[in-house]
Structures are given as C-alpha cells and as structure tokens.
Amino acid sequence: MVTSFPQLRGEAANHPLARVLRTVSADSCPGRLNFHCHTTCSDGSLHPRELARQAAAIGLEHFAVTDHHSMAACPQVQAALNELASEGVTVPTLWSGVEISCLLEGCLVHVLALGFNPDHPALAIYLRGEAVVGPALRSEAVVAAIRAAGGLALLAHPARYRLSHQRLLTAAAAQGFDGAEAWYDYAMQGCWAPTPLVCEAIAGALAERGLLQSCGTDTHGLELRGR
Template identity: 30%
Template sequence: MTRIDLHCHSTASDGTLTPSELMRAGAEAGLDVMAITDHDTTGGWDEAAAARPEGLKLVRGAELSCRWFGAEPAIALHLLAYLFDPHEPQLAADLVRLREDREQRAEKIVELLRADGVDISWPEVHGYAAGGSVGRPHIAQALIRAGLVRTTNEAFASRWLGARYFVPKTDLDVFEAVRAVRAAGGVAVFAHPNATVRGRIVPDKLIVDLAAAGLFGLEADHEDHSPQQRAQVRALAGDLGLVVTGSSDFHGTHKTVRLGAFTTEPWAYEKIAAAATGVPVLG
C-alpha cells in the first residue's frame, strides 16, 4: 500500500527535525511520498532534496498564513501550496513579507514576556529557529527551558501565547493567495478547514467561492478533525469536485502526532502532481 503524507514541517519553520532528518524520518516511517510544507518558506527545500532517500518521493510545498476578511474579526486559515515555482515574483514577495512579519511578531512577544520578568531572550528564541522562519513554537521552547511550562501545548494556552502574550500577525488574503499559488504553477489545498479545536472556522460558502477561484483540494484527515468533521469535509469536497487529502501535520516533538498518522489516497496525490506546473515531484 502506498503511504503518502502531504503536510510535514522541519526546522525551516517550526518543526524540530532538520529537513535532512525529516527525510530520513519519512523513510523510516515507511512513507512512499512526503511533502515538506514549512510555514511561509521554501527554506528547507534544497536540503530536503539533497537528503531525499532512494525510494521516497518529495513534494515541495509551503503552508501559507492566510486570512478571510469576510467576517469581523477576520478568520485566520492555512493554505497548503504544493509544487509551485519559488521564483514567481508575486508569491516570492508574499513569502518574504510573511517571514519578516513572523520575526517582528516573535520579537514583540519576547519583549512583552521580558517586561513581565520572564527569563527568556530574543537571541535564545532566534537561535532555536536555527536560521529558519521564527514562530511561536520557538518561544515555547524558551518557556520550557525556563521551567515555566512543560509542553508546547501548555505554552499555547491562554495564560501564555494563546491570549495574554498574543500578538496578531499579517496574513495573506486567502483569495489572493489561491491566485498567487496558481500563477506560480502550484496547487492549493485548504489545511484542516473544519478544525474547531483551533478556533473559528469559515463557512462552507467561502470554500465554495474558493473552489471557483481555483482551490484544488481540502485536507480532511487530520488530527484536529473529529470523525464527523472528516466526513463533512469529504462530502463538501465531493460536492465541489475537489481532491481530498490526509496528512500528519508533523512538527517533530512540538506535537505528539507521528509521520504517516494520516495519509492521502494515491489518486488524490496523482491529481495534485499532474495539475502542478511549477516544480516537479522529486523521485
């Protein structure tokens, strides 16, 4: 049976395995196809490609920070972009802007924590990112080191990064993001669209409109979806003619989920690979 995991993170954003380690872990987990989808960056692509084990196909992608402005306040959501040309001017500029904003946001959060006497520093947090895109999980690592929380999930609770020390970030308008991914020859899939455990979710009508704008698929099988939510996503995808994906959303030790915990059917992966014209699948 072909095992395909299309949503995995490395130290290029907020995972705990380097891109090389991620590739080795994918092979050890028995994956046949895996995607590297770091937040708002392609920074891990080259290392992952160089380290790809024989027999493991690599889908290069990114998870884009987006927002739907049709509600008040606007609703944050994530878009998985696969096999796009990283040099396409509009999307490349969008990614630079998102990464710069992520870093400025993280620095502001550290300043707020330090103002309250929390023993962490910006050099420490920046160092945890190891040259990748800085995010709140790196601040969580510093809080764990300081003995203030035990886990990343605890750090993301309202007492810490979830509310008290929350700083909003700049996101892409989701319609503009879908258009930019398509213009770069990529394929866009809505990540964990019904994950109410993450907060507010968008109405189905938005997904209908996104499908008309070029959205290619919906991620149904994900740890943050209940069985009922997975069924709802599958039904909506079927109504709209969208592909259905499943994936681990692996972050290493930042999460308990394992590589290949949820997988994508070969037919859906093949449709994604055939539709993309930006960069090819490696392997």
C-alpha cells in the same frame, strides 16, 4: 530535484500532483502520503534531513514539507533523499510545498501551496519567513499567486478555525481553491489518525464540489507519524 509543475495549463485536473491527490483516502496517511509537515526551518522540531530519513523509513510514496512561509528546508530534504537513494534506499517523491496564512471570509486561515515552481516571482512575497500584511493577505491574492507559480491551493485543516468548515469550504470553492485537507487528526493523538465524522464530512463536501482531497500529519514534533 523537487517535483513541481512550472506552469499550470488548463484546469487543476491536469496538474501531475492532482493525479496523486485523487488517490487520497482515509488510510493514505501517515504511511503512504503526507502533504503537511514542518521542520526546524519554521515551527517544527525535526531537522530537514531527519524528516527525510523518517519519510523514507516509513515508506512514504509522496510527500511535501510545508513550513510556514519558507522553502529553506526543501533543498536539505532533497539532498538527504538523494543520499539515501544512492545507498539503495527506496525514497518518496518530494513535492514543493509551503503553508501560507491568508484571510478567507475575514477569517485567518492557512493555505497549503503544493507542486509549484519555488522560483516563480509571484510567490516571493509569501516565502520570506512571515505572513504578509495588506491586500496580499487576502485569499484571492494567495490563490492567484499559487496558480501563477503553477501550483495547487488547498485549504489546510478546515475544521480548526473560528468559522465552520462548511462556510469556509463554500467560500474556498467560490474563490478557486483546488481542494482542502480532508483527512486530519484534530484530536492530535500520539500516532496520527483521521478524526471520525468531521473528516468524512469534509471529504464528502469536497467530493460534491469536485475538489481535490489532501491529507497530512501537520507534524511539529519529533515523529513524522504524529503531530
């Protein structure tokens, strides 16, 4: 089964995925951890089963599929992992994940929801295949829904928006985000690697605020090691 946490109790620090995210560093992705990738169930090119095969072949320990507003790939990925495990292949732990659009400081951003209960009604409106409109698009509403479903809310690729990552991280911290994607390939290279300086700055800002750091390839192509 997909690893999730049905009800967040106390602070985010008690979430089981938080223990994994505390180990994130510049060299965690793409070989050990990957909490941002896409399949054909949204705007990716990898079939869910192929993504699962590549995740196992790379040797990932933990990962999440974060299609936009969709959990359709998750059962297919888990089924493929189960088949590989039955053949004696070491497979990674799959955490529930989805990428949700929202407004933060009036800027359209993406939030990675991780480790939540996919069946919780609070998230249903965000799992219909497209971004919502109205009050539910506000970041406060999105974070509240993720929390209600027992998940963690992390700001995706903070340096890809029209507002500075400094401003967005300050706002995210004030609104109860649990962290952000610190390590990201803004240069979009063929083989994923974190972008110097900007990633270090984001990681430092998160550490100062006591927030969690994530990492991910944001794969949309055919190779899980690249974007």
